[in-house]
Amino acid sequence: MKRRTLMTSALALAVFAAVPALAVADTLDDIKARGTLRAAIDLGSPPFGMQDANMQPTGSEVESAKLLADHLGVKLEIVEVTSPNRIPFLLTNKADVVVASLSISEERKQVIDFADPHGVIQVIAAAPKDVDIKSVEDLKGKDVATTRGTTNDKEATTQAKDANIVRYDDDATLVTALVSGQNNIMISAPQIMNAVNERRTNDPLEVKFVLKVNPYAVGLRKGEDALKAAINDWVKTDLANGKLNAIYKKYNNVDLPAEMPKP
Known part of the structure; x- marks a missing residue:
C-alpha cells in the first residue's frame, strides 16, 4: 500500500511538473485562439x-510589434513595462513576448530565448563638447548616468569600473536628468542622446x-x-521586403546593417 501511495505521489508530481511546460509549448496556439499578441513594450x-502628442503608443518597437502581430494574423495588445521589469513580466506570463529593444546577451540567454535579431543598438559614452573623454579610463571618478537593468548598465558596470555609475529606473527619467544638467555624462544609446539633445539645445551631448x-x-x-519559428519567419520576411528597415530608419535616421550581426 505504501509503495502504491509513493508511486501515485510520484506520478502526480510528474504531471504537475509537466503542466507549465505544456502551457509554454502552446503559447502560439494561445495567441491565435485569443486573437491578440501581448507584447511587453517600454x-x-x-x-x-x-507616446505621441495624443498619448498614443508610438516608436520603432511599437510599429515592429504591430508588424509581428499582423504576420501572426492577430491584434496587438501592448503590455507597458520598464527596462528592469521587461523580462520578469515575460517570465510571469504577463506578456507573450518582449518587443522592447531587448539586446541579446549571454546572461539573458540563460533565462529566456531570443528570436533572430530585427534591429541593432550601440552602447555609447556621450557628454557635452567641452568634456574631454576619449576612453573608459577618462571616466574614472566621474558621475556616469545610465538606465538600470539594461545592457548599457552592464557595459557601464564592466567597462567603466572606476566611474561613479548613477542608475535611473527608466530611459525617460535618464533623459530628464541629462536635460536638466543633473548629469552630463551618459552611457546609453545614440537614440537616447538624440532625445536628450532635442531638449538640451544649448549644450548638446556628443558621442565620445x-x-x-x-x-x-x-x-x-x-x-x-x-x-520562435513563427517570429523568425516574420523577421526573415520583413527584413527581406524592407518593412523593418523602413521602420528603423523612420525613427533612427539610419538604415539597418545590410547583414544583421550574429548574436
Missing part, C-alpha cells in the same frame, strides 16, 4: 517606445566613443519552439 524609451554594438530581438520564454 513606452519610456524613445525612439523605440514612447562606442563601447559595444548589440543586436536586439524579440524575447520569449524558453521552450516555445513554434512561437
Whole structure:
C-alpha cells in the first residue's frame, strides 16, 4: 500500500511538473485562439517606445510589434513595462513576448530565448563638447548616468569600473536628468542622446566613443519552439521586403546593417 501511495505521489508530481511546460509549448496556439499578441513594450524609451502628442503608443518597437502581430494574423495588445521589469513580466506570463529593444546577451540567454535579431543598438559614452573623454579610463571618478537593468548598465558596470555609475529606473527619467544638467555624462544609446539633445539645445551631448554594438530581438520564454519559428519567419520576411528597415530608419535616421550581426 505504501509503495502504491509513493508511486501515485510520484506520478502526480510528474504531471504537475509537466503542466507549465505544456502551457509554454502552446503559447502560439494561445495567441491565435485569443486573437491578440501581448507584447511587453517600454513606452519610456524613445525612439523605440514612447507616446505621441495624443498619448498614443508610438516608436520603432511599437510599429515592429504591430508588424509581428499582423504576420501572426492577430491584434496587438501592448503590455507597458520598464527596462528592469521587461523580462520578469515575460517570465510571469504577463506578456507573450518582449518587443522592447531587448539586446541579446549571454546572461539573458540563460533565462529566456531570443528570436533572430530585427534591429541593432550601440552602447555609447556621450557628454557635452567641452568634456574631454576619449576612453573608459577618462571616466574614472566621474558621475556616469545610465538606465538600470539594461545592457548599457552592464557595459557601464564592466567597462567603466572606476566611474561613479548613477542608475535611473527608466530611459525617460535618464533623459530628464541629462536635460536638466543633473548629469552630463551618459552611457546609453545614440537614440537616447538624440532625445536628450532635442531638449538640451544649448549644450548638446556628443558621442565620445562606442563601447559595444548589440543586436536586439524579440524575447520569449524558453521552450516555445513554434512561437520562435513563427517570429523568425516574420523577421526573415520583413527584413527581406524592407518593412523593418523602413521602420528603423523612420525613427533612427539610419538604415539597418545590410547583414544583421550574429548574436
